[in-house]
Amino acid sequence: MITNVTPLDALGDPTRRQVFELLRGGPQSVxxxxxxxxxxRPAVSQHLRVLEDAGLVTHRREGTRxxxxxxxxxxxxxxxWVDGFWNEALARFKAAADTRGEKR
Amino acid sequence: xxxxxxxxxxxxxxxxxxxxxxxxxxxTADTMSWWPVKTHSIHETVSEIVFEPRVGGEVYELSxxxxxxxxxxxxxxxxxHRLVLAWNIRxxxxxxxxxxxxxxxxxxxxxxxxxxxxxxxxxxxxxxKRGDYDSGWDEVLASYVERV
Numbered sequence: 001m002i003t004n005v006t007p008l009d010a011l012g013d014p015t016r017r018q019v020f021e022l023l024r025g026g027p028q029s030v031x032x033x034x035x036x037x038x039x040x041r042p043a044v045s046q047h048l049r050v051l052e053d054a055g056l057v058t059h060r061r062e063g064t065r066x067x068x069x070x071x072x073x074x075x076x077x078x079x080x081w082v083d084g085f086w087n088e089a090l091a092r093f094k095a096a097a098d099t100r101g102e103k104r
Numbered sequence: 105x106x107x108x109x110x111x112x113x114x115x116x117x118x119x120x121x122x123x124x125x126x127x128x129x130x131x132t133a134d135t136m137s138w139w140p141v142k143t144h145s146i147h148e149t150v151s152e153i154v155f156e157p158r159v160g161g162e163v164y165e166l167s168x169x170x171x172x173x174x175x176x177x178x179x180x181x182x183x184x185h186r187l188v189l190a191w192n193i194r195x196x197x198x199x200x201x202x203x204x205x206x207x208x209x210x211x212x213x214x215x216x217x218x219x220x221x222x223x224x225x226x227x228x229x230x231x232x233k234r235g236d237y238d239s240g241w242d243e244v245l246a247s248y249v250e251r252v
Contacts, residue, residue: 014146079223083114086218088140090118093216096138097130101122 010054011081015039016047020056020070020078027060027069113221120214124207127214128184131205132157141165146173157181163189176203191220 011017015037022033030048034041048068051057056074059066120127130137135153139145147167156162156178163176177200180188185207192200201222208215 014148018146075223079114082220083116085140085144086114086116086220089138089144090116090216090218092138092140093131094118094120096134097120097122097127097214097216100130100134100137101120101126 010050010056011078013047013050015043016051019044019047020051023057023068023070027067029065029067033068113219113223115217115219117215117217119210120216121212122214124209124214125184127207127216131207131216132183132187146175147171155187157183176200180204 011020018037019033022028022036030041030044033048034044037044039047048057048059051074052059052068054074054077055071056077057068058071058074059068061067122130132155135155136150139153141150141153145165147165149168150165150173151168152166153175154162154164154166159178159181161178161181162174163178165173165175167173174192176189176191178187179190179202180186187205189203189205190200191203201220204219204221206217206219208217
């Protein structure tokens with residue numbers, strides 16, 4: 001199913017960010033992911049679907065197993081997302097440093 | 105096959121109104137005062153962010169219930185001028201991206217430069233098991249860029 005989920009939406013959820021980070025270590029099945037995450041297998045599947053719709057994750061069959069892995073093009077999307085993240089983080093850092101720090 | 109996308113490092117800088125020592129201290133030892141923990145943390149609620157101040161040290165968050173969430177490993181620790189982190193949330197990830205932060209005197213203040221690099225390593229990793237790639241990705245990315 002094609003939806004309009006963007007990487008930004010997909011990674012806006014902390015659990016989905018965890019799923020994405022775990023997949024950066026290599027392909028994994030739903031069961032493998034569910035073992036290390038504090039959510040159920042159906043919930044992991046749901047998160048994977050959103051990540052897949054956003055183009056961040058793809059899946060393939062290996063025998064009877066469904067393996068999920070990072071979509072390389074999705075990495076570029078993540079890079080864009082990180083770009084936006086640092087804008088936000090550094091703006092906040094500036095606000096804190098300007099008020100809390102001493103001048104030279 | 106599509107040509108590989110060249111993924112440059114993300115580079116950002118900001119000039120702040122304090123000296124280099126304070127900028128470094130606020131960045132690494134007073135991180136809770138500025139890090140957007142509400143949207144960028146592993147746990148729902150975070151009480152502390154810790155930079156262990158040495159090469160090989162760990163950067164992690166502590167949840168309000170005391171659980172640790174790994175963020176990064178310190179690769180270079182050169183206070184108050186520079187630090188480099190291997191950004192590998194949760195330690196399971198063998199392919200970390202790298203974040204370098206530099207603190208440079210700039211007039212009365214400090215110029216803080218962030219470089220987040222190593223995207224190509226992630227791409228290689230993802231491409232290992234993948235054949236030719238083609239999808240409606242451009243469209244997805246375009247709609248994303250519009251929103252930013």
